[in-house]
Amino acid sequence: MLKIDSYDFGEIVINGEYIDSDVVILRDKVLKNWRRLEGHRLQLQDVRDYLLEDVDYVVIGTGYYGMLKVDPDVVYEFKKKGKEVVILKTSNAVEIYNELVEKGLKVIAFLHLTC
Numbered sequence: 834m835l836k837i838d839s840y841d842f843g844e845i846v847i848n849g850e851y852i853d854s855d856v857v858i859l860r861d862k863v864l865k866n867w868r869r870l871e872g873h874r875l876q877l878q879d880v881r882d883y884l885l886e887d888v889d890y891v892v893i894g895t896g897y898y899g900m901l902k903v904d905p906d907v908v909y910e911f912k913k914k915g916k917e918v919v920i921l922k923t924s925n926a927v928e929i930y931n932e933l934v935e936k937g938l939k940v941i942a943f944l945h946l947t948c
Contacts, residue, residue: 858942894923894944901945
């Protein structure tokens with residue numbers, strides 16, 4: 834599993850790699866330049882490809898100030914598939930992500946890095 838070394842507005846370091854774009858962290862890889870249909874809204878279409886990932890938790894970072902809004906059907910669909918969903922400002926989401934990974938749980942993270 835990947836570990837997040839640090840996060841600040843607009844930047845994140847994952848396993849020593851500096852990234853300055855929104856990311857999706859899968860169990861063994863980072864997808865950079867993650868984009869949504871609408872910048873500050875997370876819709877089912879944005880995560881549809883990840884619904885069947887073999888994970889225990891879905892961690893969503895809503896940005897430094899929490900501006901990313903998550904549609905209720907996103908949460909519903911992940912929970913329907915048996916996954917726990919955590920939605921927090923990105924700084925808190927990073928902490929939770931690292932704690933879950935350290936416990937050996939399987940996690941996918943969707944992290945908005947700015948506002």
